Amino acid sequence: MITIFIPTPLRRFTSDKSSVIVAARNVTEAIRQLITSHPSLSPYIYDESELIRKHVRIYLGEEDIREKQGTDTLLKDGDELSIIPAIAGGSGLVN
Amino acid sequence: MTTTIEIEILEAIQSQLESAYPHEACGFILGHEHKGKRRITKSIEVENISTENQRRRFIIDPLDYMKVEKLALKEGLSLLGIYHSHPDHPAIPSIHDLEFAQPYFSYFIHSINSGKLTDTRSYRLQNGKFVEENLSVTENKNSVAPDAIIIKTIADRTQQLPLSGGGGV
Numbered sequence: 271m272i273t274i275f276i277p278t279p280l281r282r283f284t285s286d287k288s289s290v291i292v293a294a295r296n297v298t299e300a301i302r303q304l305i306t307s308h309p310s311l312s313p314y315i316y317d318e319s320e321l322i323r324k325h326v327r328i329y330l331g332e333e334d335i336r337e338k339q340g341t342d343t344l345l346k347d348g349d350e351l352s353i354i355p356a357i358a359g360g361s362g363l364v365n
Numbered sequence: 366m367t368t369t370i371e372i373e374i375l376e377a378i379q380s381q382l383e384s385a386y387p388h389e390a391c392g393f394i395l396g397h398e399h400k401g402k403r404r405i406t407k408s409i410e411v412e413n414i415s416t417e418n419q420r421r422r423f424i425i426d427p428l429d430y431m432k433v434e435k436l437a438l439k440e441g442l443s444l445l446g447i448y449h450s451h452p453d454h455p456a457i458p459s460i461h462d463l464e465f466a467q468p469y470f471s472y473f474i475h476s477i478n479s480g481k482l483t484d485t486r487s488y489r490l491q492n493g494k495f496v497e498e499n500l501s502v503t504e505n506k507n508s509v510a511p512d513a514i515i516i517k518t519i520a521d522r523t524q525q526l527p528l529s530g531g532g533g534v
Contacts, residue, residue: 275431275434275435277430277434277467278434278437278443278444278469278470279467279468279469279470280468281469282468282469288438314468325464325465327427329427329428329431332428332431334427352431354427354430354431355465355467356424356427356465357391357424357425357427357430357447357465357467358415358422358423358424358425358461358465359422359423359449359458359459359461359462359464359465359466359472360389360415360418360421360422360423360449360451360459360461360462361389361421361451361452361454361459361461
């Protein structure tokens, strides 16, 4: 089984659960199962093309999956994925 | 929407942000939420890893963010938001702040002018826009009620009681 860590801003879509357990062989399957059980998460994870949003990172343990095989990265029992929204910003007024 | 911050926490944030001037600095705010009222009881400073222009941008390392999330769970606190400075800019969200804004979080924005804190405001995302929330400072660390004793609103405090010589708004 794979544990998916849910960040605080998205927990309102998982009934306040900080993690969701799924059975999956790779990252794509894991995220799809998460979305199937919690469909309201979808727009916060996927873009219109059903790709992982530009400002969302998926980590396997402490490694960004982009540095592995992306969403094809294989998973094994006991792995932990984390969904991590990019935290950034900076000054400059809104027009 | 009401958020209260303990004075010691605000002073720690102020010290960090003024020291980082003219660069932007950032961190997380943690605490408790009860019936829609938030109370900040802890802040965690993190590095601004932006390589673009630290005077105008901040980026938090995803691993730092993840560690803070897990620390909050371990300590039984809620991760309530993020703070960052706007050096020589108003405490108003920028288009860059909006681009990366997350639901639920309070966004504390601190205006640092010529190295001194002059304004602090907090915003939350609602329907894709930032809405300013009521923000107050309390000296009562052990108050049971989340905001039982409010000494000043932030705006009043920065005008009348500069935390370390900061100027008025």
